[in-house]
Amino acid sequence: MADNKGVLILAEVVDGKLAAIATELLGVGRKLADDLGEELGALLVGSEVSGIAQEAIAFGADKVYVVEAPALKDYRTDSYVPVVEKVAKEVMPKILLMGQNSVGRDLAPRAAFRLETSVSTDCVELAIDADSKQLLMTKPVYGGNARAIYTTESMPQMATLRVKAGEPLERDDARKGEVVNIDAGLDESAIRTTVKDTVLEEIKGIKLEDANIVISGGRGIGGPEGFQELEELARMLKGAVGASRPPCDSGWVPDTIQVGLTGKIVSPDLYIAVAISGSSQHLAGCGGSKNIVAINRDPEANIFKEAAYGVVGDWKKIIPAFKEKAKGLLA
Amino acid sequence: MNMIVCVKQVIDPEAPPASFKIDAATNSVVPPAGVPPVISPFDEQAIEAALRIKDAKGGKITVISLGTGLLRDVVKKPLSMGADELILLEDPAFDGGDSWSTAAALAAAIKKVGEFDIVFCGRQAADWDSGQVGSGIAEILGLPSVTLAKKVEVGDSKVTVERVIPDGYEVVEVGLPALITVSNELGEPRYATIKGIMSAKRKEPIIWAPADLEIDTAQIGAAGRRVKMLRLFQPVREGACEIIEGEDEADAGANLAAKLAEVKLL
Incomplete structure (x- = not known):
């Protein structure tokens, strides 16, 4: 446990750009990393995502871990959980954050159980406790009637962040960072679901x-x-x-x-x-x-x-x- | 088709927000007086998903519920809707758990049930809104999982699931056995029938204690928790609403438009 260091966030990509939630996670993650005096890492997973690494740095990451494979083009539970497991075991972050959206809702719990740690989902506030240096995870419970603040001893301390609960940093292209490639090491035969179709509701007017x-x-x-x-x-x-x-x-x-x-x-x-x-x-x-x-x-x-x-x-x-x-x- | 559905008894989430109270000393919620608990609504939808498959293909539905102080009228509701069997993990040792220890206990119970094709869970429970017990059970049992289902159809040795995504849905195919979590987009669960209520009354739940499951008691309930709750509190509402009035409702509506234009919101 003492060996775990730094903050790692899952940086999702939408239409060839960092998703809004990724910039929000980088904003929140930067503050946590600074409070710990440790590094902020971003994990980019996909088929062609290495070009986005600089964008993650511009939004606050010190280090970007890139995992690329054709099978990672779209999110699948059985392909992304092993990637998160592998990266978490190699990087050994103290804190691992994802977004509370259709990816994070599915991925975070399963990855947490795989890593034998825990996750607090749908957090609206994340902070470092000044004394214990533990992650304080605040989440609405009972449909929003109350809020609970959680901590955990298990590593990495995992949380998902509610969409729009975090503030992105101003994009700064002068910011420097390091890009690290990690081999996906995927066993495609272990992917047990197939997506046959994606049906999107037609949006009239403004989203x-x-x-x-x-x-x-x-x-x-x-x-x-x-x-x-x-x-x-x-x-x-x-x-x-x-x-x-x-x-x-x-x-x-x-x-x-x-x-x-x-x-x-x-x-x-x-x-x-x-x-x-x-x-x-x-x-x-x-x-x-x-x-x-x-x-x-x-x-x-x-x-x-x-x-x-x-x-x-x-x-x-x-x-x-x-x-x-x-x-x-x-x- | 053998199906298992995990359900949880919770404080009725439809109870008026004003009746919601917290006991700060114990970091717990005080059940509102006169409002009986219910099966968590997403879990009722999980029951409905299983019943639709039973209607189409036949099969057996076993319901498992973990908790203490389980009211028989409440936890028997799935039986009165058409489920076949009810297993209760009702023992103080199971109490006070988090997602980790709850999933561990439910997974052990599912293993003891033995034969199953699909395990259904609600997408999240209406109390802690955590949404991870389903995925946790799948991980412990090594099952493929599909979360946030709005439609589930069974074919030969596989299931087709419509999985909710932000602007629509994905059509996902998965082999059996599998775990599926159900979202509210599935649609309203059916009402209990009189016949169902009568037969549910006669049916006694099976009760399993930790000793009945092959599980270490350090893994379950409060002992097995991995997250610690430091504090539970009600957020303060600022609440200074300016009520716009008028000669009648229409006039008030016009005045609202004028007000919003005045404060540059229109």
């Missing part, structure tokens, strides 16, 4: 995660027709439409627009929650918004506790008038 204005509807919207009204408003405001879980589970809207603990995490400038009660698990997805506006019939609804502005009443009467007025103001 939910990128929108500056998000208008979300809840159970109180009542059906798919109501969401069409929210969509018209979103188009006018150049925003995107989201939903809490009930409308997705009821099939009124596609699952892909769900905002919440098990859906998307958004942080727009303006988040308008229409007929959403404000369960903790929904707030987990929109709590980072700069301004929340609540429209709800129930003055006691939890969402008003989170909102900067609110209107109490029936959205069917409020939204058309809001839209009409906004149209005039924007003209």
